Amino acid sequence: MSVSVQAEDFDVGAEMAALTSGRADIGALVSFTGLVREMAGGNEMVLEHYPGMTEKALEAIEAEARGRWELQDCRIIHRYGPLEAGAQIVFVLTASPHRQAAFEAAEFIMDFLKSRAPFWKKEAGGGWVDAREADEAALGRWC
């Protein structure tokens, strides 16, 4: 199981080392780390999620990526709860013999996760972050 939904922070170096440890068949490792950007209305946000469905949704996205690309391994971590500006929110790591597969799979996972995993962002000012049309549109290229 390589999907984690957690309140705690994560260590990208340790995650990458754990994935490559003891093997020499991986050629390309791509990571995406999403960070909380400083906001106009205060520097904290809260990520609400749907326990149970979140894990299922991320596992389904990972399975879809593994079906589409030659992946040797894959890791997805998504945090929830209160997060300050600068904090890590999400981490996606893909390993493949080939760089293009690793890049595309990581982009695919991020594109689906943005609009299909049940998370909702609320800014410190009290407003819920609106879904971006650009995020929905980004799914189009994978269909």
Place this chain on the structure above:
Amino acid sequence: MSVSVQAEDFDVGAEMAALTSGRADIGALVSFTGLVREMAGGNEMVLEHYPGMTEKALEAIEAEARGRWELQDCRIIHRYGPLEAGAQIVFVLTASPHRQAAFEAAEFIMDFLKSRAPFWKKEAGGGWVDAREADEAALGRWC
């Protein structure tokens, strides 16, 4: 200066932490790590390079990426010398407010670096690794 050409290994976690430290304006961080895959003819290879030109070529690739995408920072590390199977060869890190810019810039840098930075791989068996047509073709999509 964010380009390093070195014989020593590098620490991806430390590189990422150094780039994001003390700032909260980055939204997306994409890393690519290239690793030596185990080879048929022995598990060591040697990377030869052209000191002086290598640094210039990598800096030119980085400058081109910064001109094309909204990058807040960028880091390129490339090793040379003897490298064992499983070892890290190359590292590219891009930071942007937006994930698509960070992904595309990292892919662009890797595509150019593969065919335009003066490195040559020699396998333990004594044979020089041939350039791949797929690598040359990969440049086409950026032109």
Place this chain on the structure above:
Amino acid sequence: MQVLYFAWLRERVGLPREEVETSAATVAELVEELKARGERYAVAFKDMAAVRVAVDQELTELGASIKGAREVAFFPPMTGG
């Protein structure tokens, strides 16, 4: 059946989840029943273009059947990542 609400749907309805007895066959019919419960529900479900639904933790459409479902969740478009 458990009905769950997230984000501003939770805030507008005023609770995160509730047990609902229903004979509705589809999500859309369930929404009509809920809207009839009072002002808070009517406000929450006013703009259904902004509401997403999951039946037993699978994203689906308003026309989907809820026969035999254990859990129906309503929430705004997702904003993860």
Place this chain on the structure above:
Amino acid sequence: MQVLYFAWLRERVGLPREEVETSAATVAELVEELKARGERYAVAFKDMAAVRVAVDQELTELGASIKGAREVAFFPPMTGG
């Protein structure tokens, strides 16, 4: 002018760099002069489709001028990353 060789060009020529006195105006003319130096050079430069060149550390073409150049380097297609 310094002439540099890398990878199998270095191995075939038998040295990594040398000082060359030349009146060649272009890379192509320089290659012809070098090939005339002997068998090792002739073998190294036999298939020019497999040879890349940099003048003063900038990638360029065989037709490029080398007037005033300090450094001309020959090498196979690059295989970094």
